[in-house]
Amino acid sequence: MYVAAKGGERAIRNAHALLAKRRRGNRALPALTLDQIAQQLSLAVDRVMAEGSLYDVELASLSVKQARGDLIEAIFLIRAFRTTLPRFGASQPVDTAAMLVRRRVSATYKDLPGGQLLGPTFDYTHRLLDTSLVGDIGAPTAEIGGAEPADMPRVTDLLGEEGLIESAPADDGAEPFDITRAPVTFPVDRPTRLQTLARGDEGYLLALGYSTQRGYARSHPFVGEIRVGDVEVKLFVEELGFEVSLGTVQVTECQMVNQFKGSAEVPPQFTRGYGLVFGQSERKAMAMALVERALRWKELGEEPGAPAQDEEFVLSHCDNVQATGFVEHLKLPHYVDFQAELDLVRRMRAEHEAELKEAAE
Amino acid sequence: MTTATLGGMPAITYNFAYLDEQTKRMIRRAILKAIAVPGYQVPFAAREMPMPYGWGTGGVQVTAAVLGPDDVLKVIDQGADDTTNAVAIRGFFEKTAGVATTTATTEATVIQTRHRIPETPLRDDQILVYQVPIPEPLRFLEPRETETRQMHALEEYGLMHVKLYEDIARHGHIATTYAYPVEVAGRYVMDPSPIPKFDNPKMDDCPALQLFGAGREKRIYAIPPHTRVRSLDFEDHPFEVQRFAQPCALCAARGVYLDEVILDDRGGRMFVCSDTDYCESRQAAGHRGEMAPPDAALPQPVSPRGEDATRVSDDASSDLSASARGRPAGAGAGAGTGAGTGAGGTEAGHD
Known part of the structure; x- marks a missing residue:
């Protein structure tokens, strides 16, 4: 006999209690603090803030802890909280040229105004497990810092002065479409595309970006520049008549420089793919820039056909909170529909059998 | 909305029925438009809800938007009040709206459902809210939203009829058993959500207002009371519902x-x-x-939860399990899925 699924209420309560217990783990060990998560798992926290579309280190750390380290679950928690927040307005565009830069690399120029600044990066590390991290190693001894703050004009601006790259889209000053407050309809404009990609799943964009490098919408990309650092967020307050600073957020910006043959009206020049993400996530920013560029095939008069170029496909499926929900909803009971299918299959099998018998006679 | 602090972090409080009033107003506008154009899918700015997409976020948002403090809410999943997701959604509104809940169809003013329409005929003072996974009836014939919207605008439903015809040519009958497409008020072809086609006739001329919410897909649509709802078919292959022997x-x-x-x-x-x-x-x-x-193990005549109203205590939920005696263990949930055969931990797999 079946075990009673009545009393699902109690089962849910028990399951949640069990979850809380598993989350805490062995009580002989000290509980993680939010500060520890924010400081020592900062890239996880960054990802949660980026895909959760909410810049709050403390809440993101809490969500990582609550989600037992499941980052998509943590992103979901942040989104569900974010949606209840009132919207006060739209900030002024952040000026990444005025960024307090912590890392900046360009693959197109060996040296450039402001220089290359490696900063904290996994690049060039040997991926060997470091057993010295098993314990508390204390503060590293290496000399840190020392780079003089310098003006760091964006590489794309340098190229732009020569007219070698398409100009950045003009800012018409209008408030951009907000995908969290209005339903998206296709085809979308640039702000909608960028917002959707910025909160899109890192793994999904990585795979799509990768596909463009393997010949599916090849765009001959160069990393014009990646910069990571702090930018100021300002709000123009109508009542006051001037801008006020809301604080700083850390972002990663990637300007991808891509080949373009030119057309009847436009001389050959480079084109842009753009990526901007909360926190430090170069992988995400680069993947976003590749996909953004691939999606622009129509305005640049390129041939369509690759998955990464398909706007509806790419943008409709890049949200991991939506995706995980719908995939995992298959866990819910479907027996009413299954019963209907069961009935149909039985009927069709009976008909099939009858036909075979008829054919044999 | 922020009140006191808890461990250094501001405590978080939520509005009646979770959503803020501006969001509810936006949803109500979409609902009004949907009622004005029966069967038409109205885009709305669906919010993230604290339950996963695909688990009823559209229905929950519609319910949150139409729910008032005096409403009595019933939530069913697969026809049952006690399946884990129905329990979770009912609990959500008990917690965030404090409304009375019931399992009795006749007592409810708002019924949120997944995959079924109650057998008891609905009345004109009731609202039936459907959870919809894929609102677009043409989606599996044409994956592109830009295309399907145009097809609806032009009333170009030939593709759907071709699909149904191909079923007949191949199988001798239409092989769609649930989410069977309907035509609403002689105009829009609409997905009735994955209810078995058995339930389709109940939508026709129904006195209750029927609202459909698709959260992930950001669409709301409606069937106003007493609207003609016709399941698509052919003269020589009329629509038929499942029959049980x-x-x-x-x-x-x-x-x-x-x-x-x-x-x-x-x-x-x-x-x-x-x-x-x-x-x-x-x-x-x-x-x-x-x-x-x-006879000794008879279930209670009506839901104890409905009488209890406004708040649910542990007693009420134990009453709920007591009323389960009339059913075979597991008939409510897990049947046909093969799950639910273990202890409490296994059942939680539905959540």
Whole structure:
């Protein structure tokens, strides 16, 4: 006999209690603090803030802890909280040229105004497990810092002065479409595309970006520049008549420089793919820039056909909170529909059998 | 909305029925538009909800937008009030709106449903809110939204008829058993959500307002009361609903949708009402199926939760499980899925 699924209420309560217990783990060990998560798992926290579309280190750390380290679950928690927040307005565009830069690399120029600044990066590390991290190693001894703050004009601006790259889209000053407050309809404009990609799943964009490098919408990309650092967020307050600073957020910006043959009206020049993400996530920013560029095939008069170029496909499926929900909803009971299918299959099998018998006679 | 601090972090409080009033107003506008254009999918700015997409976020948002403090809410999943997701959604509104809840169809003013329409006919003072996974009836024929919107605008439904015709050519009958497309008020072809086609006729000329919410897909649509809803078919292949050879094994009801419950691994099975409230009410009224429990173990006539109103205590939920005695263990949930055979931990797999 079946075990009673009545009393699902109690089962849910028990399951949640069990979850809380598993989350805490062995009580002989000290509980993680939010500060520890924010400081020592900062890239996880960054990802949660980026895909959760909410810049709050403390809440993101809490969500990582609550989600037992499941980052998509943590992103979901942040989104569900974010949606209840009132919207006060739209900030002024952040000026990444005025960024307090912590890392900046360009693959197109060996040296450039402001220089290359490696900063904290996994690049060039040997991926060997470091057993010295098993314990508390204390503060590293290496000399840190020392780079003089310098003006760091964006590489794309340098190229732009020569007219070698398409100009950045003009800012018409209008408030951009907000995908969290209005339903998206296709085809979308640039702000909608960028917002959707910025909160899109890192793994999904990585795979799509990768596909463009393997010949599916090849765009001959160069990393014009990646910069990571702090930018100021300002709000123009109508009542006051001037801008006020809301604080700083850390972002990663990637300007991808891509080949373009030119057309009847436009001389050959480079084109842009753009990526901007909360926190430090170069992988995400680069993947976003590749996909953004691939999606622009129509305005640049390129041939369509690759998955990464398909706007509806790419943008409709890049949200991991939506995706995980719908995939995992298959866990819910479907027996009413299954019963209907069961009935149909039985009927069709009976008909099939009858036909075979008829054919044999 | 921020009140006190908890451990250094501001405490978080939520509005009545979770959503802020501006969001509810936006949803109500979409609902009004949907009622004005029956069967038309109105885009709305669906919010992230604290339950996953695909688990009823659209229905929950519609319910949150229409729910008032005096409403009595019923939530069913697969026809049953006690499936884990129905329990979770009901609990959500008990917590965030403090409304009275019930399992009795007749007592409810708002009924949120997944995959079924109650067997008890609905009244004009009731709202039925459907959870919709894929609102676009043409989606599996044409994946592109830009295309399907145009097809609806031009009333170009030939593709759907071709699909149904191909079914007949291939199988001798239409092979769609649930989410069977309907035409609403002689104009829009609409997805009725994955209800079995058995339930389709109940949508036609229904006195209750029927609202459909698809959260992930950001669409709301509606069937106003007493609207003509026709299941698509052909003159020589008229629409037909499923028929069951036997009555409900518990309440002997005929002409209702039944769940198949596997009893053992030797082919033993029974068929019981999918609508648990309907089944329990009939048993309470003295109807007996061939596998009905003895009189002593009769279920309560009506839901104890409805009478209890406004708040649910632990007592109320133990009453709920007490009323389960009339059903075979597991008939409410897990039947047909093979799950739910373990202890409490296994059941939680549904959540």
